[in-house]
Amino acid sequence: MKHRVVFLDDEGIGPGVVIPDLPFEHEWVSYHYTQPEQLVERLKGATVALTCSVPLREEHLSQLPDLQMISLALTGTDIVDVDYCQARGIKVGNVPGYATNTVAEHSVAMMFELFRRASSYHRLMQQVHAGTHEPKNIYFDFPIRDLRGRLLGIVGxxxxxxxxxxxxxxxxxxxxxxxxxxxxxxxxxxxxxELLRNSDVLMINCPLTEETRDLVGAAQLAQMKPDAVIVNTGRGGVVNEAALIDAMERGQLGGAAVDVLEQEPAQPDNPIFRLIDHPNFILNPHVAWSSQDAMQGLINQALGNIAQFVNSTHSPALRSGAAR
Known part of the structure; x- marks a missing residue:
């Protein structure tokens, strides 16, 4: 059997990441991104679907009788109707744990920036070079704080x-x-x-569930130290965004760094942009997961899951080194 493997959204894997060859006879089709209305047509005749972010729902899957496997190039499985797949014998594979190091390191990098202000002082030197800021012998424009001895409070x-x-x-x-x-x-x-009262840094490293939605709202933010900072690389919605904006605008917090939002991608009219010029605020576009190393490991495992599935079916098409 010759498998037809369709990558629905290769935009989810950054430039420089090498997509490994699959070790069995197959046809490979790759799209930059697939809109919902394009999905069924593009997966027609496919035995394997590979996706980074394109959802596969029952309304689509019910029209794809040839589909045998869905390989998710991500950790979660919520973009697929897993119960339907199980009932129809469609294998679903994911890649748990690929982002452990990269998200943790990005979280700590954001924490360092809020305390040490290295980038803020670099931008200040750009202003000095441009003649828009007066040179000084000593600069105290951005207070620098040490992290040693501080309490890191982690939700997760x-x-x-x-x-x-x-x-x-x-x-x-x-x-x-x-x-x-x-x-x-x-x-x-x-x-x-207790975590809110005592933390100098509140780190959000948990998923968004009904249990965690708005876990940190106005009442919780009011319990925190006035110089404490929040770093959220978990999921948007765990920290109530309206409450966070209000707390930052009123000077109730020492700073906030956000890599995840409730509504992504962020649109220009998102209220979070009220803070974009705040000196103690950092906004990233959900990139903590996307180090080159993590993405290479992610695609390697996602393709490995496909190879393992085909191997487990004892397909006669399996052979070493087959070209795409």
């Missing part, structure tokens, strides 16, 4: 949260966790109220 208990904790401890920070599900307790785990 997964691989990313644990890696963030390792990095924080290596810096010399104290670390506390709040497990939003209440499944873990003991040394290092505290209530959310």
């Amino acid at each position: 208990n997964g691989p990313i949260a644990k890696r963030v904790a390792e990095l924080g401890k290596a810096i010399g920070m104290k670390v506390s966790f709040h497990d939003r599900g209440g499944r873990y307790s003991g040394p290092g785990f505290v209530s959310l109220d």
